[in-house]
Every structure is written in structure tokens, then in C-alpha cells.
Amino acid sequence: MLEVKGLMAEVEGNAILRGLDLTVNAGEVHAIMGPNGSGKSTLAHVLAGREDYEVTGGSVRFEGRDLLELEADERACEGLFLAFQYPVAVPGISNAYFLRTALNAVRKYRGEAEVDAVDFLALVRERMKLVGMDEKFLHRAVNDGFSGGEKKRNEILQMAVLDPKLCILDETDSGLDIDALRTVADGVNQLRSSERGIVVVTHYQRLLDYIVPDHVHVLSEGRIVRSGGKELAQQLEQEGYAWLETSASGAGGGA
Amino acid sequence: MANARTTRRFGAPAPDEWVESTRRTVERRLAVSPPWLASLREGGRDRFELLGFPTRRDEEWRYSSVKSIVEGPCREPIEAADAGVDISGYRVPALDGVRLVFVDGLYREDLSDREALAPGITVETMTEAIARGEAALERSLAQAPEGEHPFHSLNTACFADGARIHAAAGARQERPIHILCLGGVGGTGASHVRHQIEVETGASISVVEEYRSEGTTFTNAVTQVHVATGGSLVRVKIAQEDLSAHHISFLAVRQEAESHFHDTFFAVGGGTTRNEIEALLDGEEVECTINGLYHLDGDRQVDNHTLLRHAHPNCRSWEMYRGVLDGRSRGVFTGKIHVYEDAQKTDAKQNSNSLLLSAEAEADTRPRLEIHADDVRCTHGATVGELDESSLFYLRSRGIPPVEARHMLVHAFAGEVLDSIEDDLLREELAGRLAASLSRARAEA
Numbered sequence: 278m279l280e281v282k283g284l285m286a287e288v289e290g291n292a293i294l295r296g297l298d299l300t301v302n303a304g305e306v307h308a309i310m311g312p313n314g315s316g317k318s319t320l321a322h323v324l325a326g327r328e329d330y331e332v333t334g335g336s337v338r339f340e341g342r343d344l345l346e347l348e349a350d351e352r353a354c355e356g357l358f359l360a361f362q363y364p365v366a367v368p369g370i371s372n373a374y375f376l377r378t379a380l381n382a383v384r385k386y387r388g389e390a391e392v393d394a395v396d397f398l399a400l401v402r403e404r405m406k407l408v409g410m411d412e413k414f415l416h417r418a419v420n421d422g423f424s425g426g427e428k429k430r431n432e433i434l435q436m437a438v439l440d441p442k443l444c445i446l447d448e449t450d451s452g453l454d455i456d457a458l459r460t461v462a463d464g465v466n467q468l469r470s471s472e473r474g475i476v477v478v479t480h481y482q483r484l485l486d487y488i489v490p491d492h493v494h495v496l497s498e499g500r501i502v503r504s505g506g507k508e509l510a511q512q513l514e515q516e517g518y519a520w521l522e523t524s525a526s527g528a529g530g531g532a
Numbered sequence: 533m534a535n536a537r538t539t540r541r542f543g544a545p546a547p548d549e550w551v552e553s554t555r556r557t558v559e560r561r562l563a564v565s566p567p568w569l570a571s572l573r574e575g576g577r578d579r580f581e582l583l584g585f586p587t588r589r590d591e592e593w594r595y596s597s598v599k600s601i602v603e604g605p606c607r608e609p610i611e612a613a614d615a616g617v618d619i620s621g622y623r624v625p626a627l628d629g630v631r632l633v634f635v636d637g638l639y640r641e642d643l644s645d646r647e648a649l650a651p652g653i654t655v656e657t658m659t660e661a662i663a664r665g666e667a668a669l670e671r672s673l674a675q676a677p678e679g680e681h682p683f684h685s686l687n688t689a690c691f692a693d694g695a696r697i698h699a700a701a702g703a704r705q706e707r708p709i710h711i712l713c714l715g716g717v718g719g720t721g722a723s724h725v726r727h728q729i730e731v732e733t734g735a736s737i738s739v740v741e742e743y744r745s746e747g748t749t750f751t752n753a754v755t756q757v758h759v760a761t762g763g764s765l766v767r768v769k770i771a772q773e774d775l776s777a778h779h780i781s782f783l784a785v786r787q788e789a790e791s792h793f794h795d796t797f798f799a800v801g802g803g804t805t806r807n808e809i810e811a812l813l814d815g816e817e818v819e820c821t822i823n824g825l826y827h828l829d830g831d832r833q834v835d836n837h838t839l840l841r842h843a844h845p846n847c848r849s850w851e852m853y854r855g856v857l858d859g860r861s862r863g864v865f866t867g868k869i870h871v872y873e874d875a876q877k878t879d880a881k882q883n884s885n886s887l888l889l890s891a892e893a894e895a896d897t898r899p900r901l902e903i904h905a906d907d908v909r910c911t912h913g914a915t916v917g918e919l920d921e922s923s924l925f926y927l928r929s930r931g932i933p934p935v936e937a938r939h940m941l942v943h944a945f946a947g948e949v950l951d952s953i954e955d956d957l958l959r960e961e962l963a964g965r966l967a968a969s970l971s972r973a974r975a976e977a
Contacts, residue, residue, distance in 0.1 A: 348934070439931065
């Protein structure tokens with residue numbers, strides 16, 4: 278589904294990703310862990326198509342297409358979804374209007390008929406239950422005045438409505454208390470399917486207690502330095518990231 | 533106020549062409565004016581000649597390009613009294629009740645509709661009120677604004693007609709009364725209209741003043757509003773004239789105790805527009821809202837000039853002006869709040885926000901607070917910015933194409949002004965017109 282090869286990217290001239298390889302197949306949940314500054318969020322945003330990041334090398338194929346050739350909105354329509362670490366507040370646009378516009382944009386791209394207001398409401402109500410969101414949030418401006426937990430639930434709601442093939446969750450656990458974390462994780466788990474790939478980007482192992490990954494990768498200085506099963510996450514929890522310095526330089530890839 | 537009238541000359545004398553055409557117009561008006569009005573008109577004509585035209589050296593006109601107006605049409609258009617005019621396009625569901633239509637400044641009974649008036653509401657033309665010998669007219673027409681300028685004097689001298697709306701004590705009209713002014717029908721020219729809206733104690737009405745035109749017309753409109761104790765007036769002004777048209781308007785408001793006034797200036801047309809508002813909060817517990825929303829592209833400009841005079845304690849005013857500026861357009865907001873010594877517990881909020889859609893567009897904001905009371909709350913805020921890139925990316929990351937995403941964000945910016953219009957039909961009508969204006973500008977860019 279997703280094939281990242283030797284990806285290099287920089288922000289304002291600073292190299293962040295330095296040859297990253299990652300393959301995600303349908304039905305798999307991958308966790309990407311790493312210390313601050315290792316390039317986790319950059320990877321998420323580069324995949325989503327943010328323009329402030331310049332790709333300087335490598336390739337990304339998504340469902341057989343060259344992802345890097347596509348605009349951010351086209352990537353979303355192709356089925357890629359990024360749940361933001363910091364969801365953006367958009368005053369003046371209601372959540373319902375935003376979601377329906379997005380859903381219809383995606384459907385239009387796929388050659389499907391637009392969803393009318395009645396059908397949309399039925400769909401969104403059902404999906405709101407998945408993340409335990411109150412219906413009043415439909416009529417509030419997008420993320421405007423939402424608490425941290427409400428914003429993250431809103432991200433998962435959007436994911437549930439847009440039904441993407443590949444979900445990238447960027448630090449979805451940050452700023453959440455344990456109850457909110459559990460709700461959000463439950464929502465994500467219900468969206469796990471054999472057709473969908475999920476990439477969980479996180480600093481802490483905590484989220485992975487709830488969204489149990491099939492594969493765990495450790496990112497350091499813009500490269501994946503170690504991959505393993507879910508036990509790797511537990512090891513990181515116990516040992517921290519300090520060992521990376523030695524192992525990374527041991528592998529000859531130190532800064 | 534007569535003694536306070538300024539007699540200083542503005543930067544540029546009125547060109548001969550203006551002086552001559554004004555004299556001719558006044559001559560024609562005198563023939564049909566009662567003596568008191570004839571003398572007002574002559575006074576207006578003389579003051580116009582004395583004042584001359586402002587230039588950018590005149591502080592209050594620093595950002596207004598009066599030059600293009602002075603070089604534009606000054607004669608009245610050829611009389612189009614009988615011209616066939618199709619107004620079906622202006623009869624939208626939001627505005628399909630009582631309607632007064634003025635073509636090139638002249639009233640057209642055949643296009644108007646005064647059937648659906650609620651009890652206590654009188655809608656007549658200025659000509660009718662003058663012929664009737666309406667007692668209050670002489671005094672009200674003689675009132676001059678604090679900063680009288682030649683366009684106001686010109687209006688007094690030359691106005692042909694206008695709407696006169698009166699709501700008797702306790703009267704209510706559900707749907708807005710529509711004043712539709714069409715310009716450029718009898719060829720391009722200048723028209724001067726004078727409207728008066730009088731809301732008596734406890735009465736409640738809404739009025740939509742709409743301006744449409746074809747060609748480089750010049751419209752000079754003066755509207756006088758009086759809301760008596762506990763009365764309520766909602767006014768929406770739609771400026772949707774030809775993109776090369778010149779438009780100068782002056783709104784004078786006087787509110788008595790516990791009255792409400794809610795004004796929205798909505799501009800999606802016109803080449804050079806000056807929107808001037810002077811409101812006197814002349815009693816306690818007055819609420820006054822003065823909002824504006826305008827979309828500009830090309831070389832077009834809108835110059836908003838507001839003055840709120842808080843003369844008594846415990847009054848509240850809100851001002852929110854939002855401009856969406858594209859091309860090489862220019863939006864100006866000069867807002868003055870004057871709090872008198874007695875006006876304790878004044879609560880005044882002023883906001884001016886401009887959204888720049890192009891690097892060459894320009895916004896100027898000049899808030900001015902003049903506060904003589906010590907226990908007041910007056911705030912003003914101004915922002916000038918481009919579309920927020922992170923919001924744009926957020927929308928696009930959900931599959932919304934860039935053009936639509938930008939569109940949504942512009943509407944979100946404008947939304948707050950539109951949302952303050954309670955009438956659903958009217959709000960949706962204006963949202964549609966804003967969308968059409970944005971689409972047109974994009975198609976032409």
C-alpha cells in the first residue's frame with residue numbers, strides 16, 4: 278500500500294529525513310517511535326503533502342501511484358489521511374459543513390455521487406458514536422474552542438467519515454488524559470480492518486498499549502534505525518532512547 | 533448646528549462643469565420646490581461652490597480618490613421616467629415585499645409596490661412628503677453633519693427624490709422594506725437621492741437600501757435615520773453598482789433612549805465607494821451596531837468613515853468592518869468613537885479586519901478614540917492578513933481542492949458579519965451575492 282524508499286526531506290535548508298525506508302501493507306498497524314527531533318512529524322507531514330517541506334530525494338508510492346506527484350487534497354482523495362498533532366481551528370466554518378464538503382470532495386474525486394444533507398447527517402451521527410462525540414460539535418466551528426481531547430476526537434471522527442485507506446496518526450496521544458486516550462484509541466481500533474493501513478507516530482509507548490501495532494520502527498536522525506514487533510515498543514519504554522546514540526553511531530550513521 | 537458649519541474651502545475648487553451643471557439642476561428643482569426648500573437648495577448650492585472638492589491633502593479624505601469622481605459624470609442623466617426597466621432580477625425572495633424603486637434618482641410608481649404595509653407604517657416618496665407639507669421636513673433636511681463636505685451640500689441642493697419611511701409608535705413590519713435605486717438607465721450621469729427613516733417609540737422595522745447601476749454612474753446618497761425611545765431599526769445597505777461606478781453615501785443616525793439600531797454595509801460592486809456614517813447615541817441604554825462587509829478586486833476602493841457619538845451614559849456600540857481585498861484594490865476604515873464627558877459606562881467595541889487575497893491589495897485602518905468620560909470600556913482592534921496557510925492545508929488535507937478551500941476560508945472570514953443579520957432569507961441572499969462576486973473576480977483574474 279505504502280512504499281517509502283530513501284526519502285530525504287528538508288525544512289528551510291535543514292535536512293530532517295535522511296533516507297527513510299518504510300513499507301506498510303493493507304491491514305497492518307505500524308508504530309513509528311523516536312525521540313523529539315528525529316523526524317517523526319516531518320515524515321507525517323511530508324506524506325500528507327505539506328508544502329513547507331521540500332523533498333530532496335527518494336520516492337513514495339501509494340497504491341502504486343507516485344504520491345509525491347500529488348497535491349495534498351489529491352492525496353486525501355486517493356485515501357491518505359493525516360490526523361494532526363495540532364488540529365487547526367477554523368473559526369466561521371461549522372464542523373458539519375466542513376465534514377460534508379470534505380466527504381463530497383473525496384466522493385467527487387472517486388466518481389461517486391455527492392451525499393445530501395440528510396444522508397450525511399445519518400452517516401456522521403453514526404460515526405460520532407464511535408468516538409463518543411456529542412452532536413453539538415457538528416454545529417460548532419471546526420476545532421474552535423475545543424479542548425485537546427475534543428480536537429483529537431474530531432480528527433478520528435473525520436477519519437471515520439472519510440474512510441481512508443491509510444491513516445497516519447501524528448502524536449495523537451499528546452495532550453490527552455487517560456480517559457480521552459482510551460476513547461480515541463477505541464475509535465481507531467474500530468477502524469482497523471484488513472483493507473486499511475495505519476501508521477501511529479508517537480513519542481511514548483503509552484498509546485501502543487491501546488492501539489497494539491504489528492510493527493514498531495525506531496526513527497533517529499531521519500532514518501529508521503531499528504524495526505521489530507510490539508515488544509520493541511516495550512523495550513523503548515524501559516530503556517528510553519539513549520541507546521540510540523551509540524547504536525546509530527555504531528552503525529556508522531551518526532551526525 | 534448651523535453656526536458650527538465649516539466654511540473652509542477644501543483643497544480643490546469645484547470645476548466649472550460641476551458648478552454649471554449643479555446650477556442648472558438646482559434651477560430645475562426650484563421650479564417645483566416650496567419656498568423653504570428652495571432656500572435650502574440655494575444654500576446647498578452656494579456651500580458646494582464655496583467648499584470645493586477635497587483632495588488627499590484634506591485629512592478626512594486622505595485615502596479617498598475623489599479625483600476620479602470629479603472627473604466623472606456630474607450632469608443628471610437624460611430623464612428616463614418612462615424607460616422600460618426590468619426589475620425582475622432584483623425581486624429575490626428575501627426582498628419581495630414593500631418596494632420603492634428609483635430610476636436615476638426619480639421615483640417609479642409603476643415598478644414599486646406599497647401594498648403589503650403593516651398598520652402604522654407609512655412609505656412615501658420625498659416628493660410626496662414635500663407636497664403634503666410635512667412639518668418636520670424643513671428642519672430635518674436642513675441638518676448638516678459634523679464634517680459637512682461638498683457632496684452633502686450637493687445632495688441638499690440637487691436631490692430629486694428618495695424614500696420617506698415612517699413607523700408610528702408600536703408599529704411593526706415583518707419583512708424588510710426595499711428601497712431600490714437603479715442608476716445608468718438614461719445613460720451615465722449623476723443622481724442624488726435623499727432618504728429618511730423615522731421609527732417612533734417602540735416601533736420596529738427593517739429597511740434594505742439597494743444600489744445598482746450600469747456604466748460609470750455617480751450616486752450621491754444621504755440617508756437620515758431617527759429611532760425614538762425603545763424603537764428598533766435594522767438597516768442593510770447593498771452597494772452593488774457597476775464596477776466602474778462612483779458612490780458616495782452619508783448616513784446620519786440619531787437614537788433616543790433604549791433604542792436599537794443595526795446597520796450592515798454590504799458592498800460587492802462599485803469602483804470608488806465612500807461609506808460615511810455618523811451616529812449620535814442621544815439617550816441612555818442605546819444599542820448601536822454598525823457593521824460592514826466588502827469585497828474588492830481590480831483597482832476598486834472602498835473608504836469607510838464612521839463616527840459614533842456616545843453622548844449619554846450606559847450605551848453600547850459595536851462596530852465590525854471586514855474587507856476582502858483582491859487585485860490592486862484598497863480598503864480603508866477610519867472609525868472614530870467620541871465619548872462625551874457625561875457618557876459614563878459606555879461600552880464601545882470597534883473591529884476592522886482586512887483579508888488580503890493579493891500582494892498588491894492594500895488596507896488602511898485608522899481607529900480614533902476620543903474619550904472624555906473616565907468610567908468607560910472602549911476597545912478597538914485591527915488586523916490585516918492573508919489567508920492562513922495552516923488552515924488552508926488543513927482543509928486540503930481532507931480532500932478539499934485549493935480553490936474551494938480558499939473560498940471556504942474567505943466565507944468564514946466574512947461569515948461573522950453576515951451571521952449578525954438575523955433575517956435568514958436576507959443573510960443567505962447576501963452570502964450568495966458575496967460568493968458570486970468572489971467567483972467573478974476569480975474568473976477575471
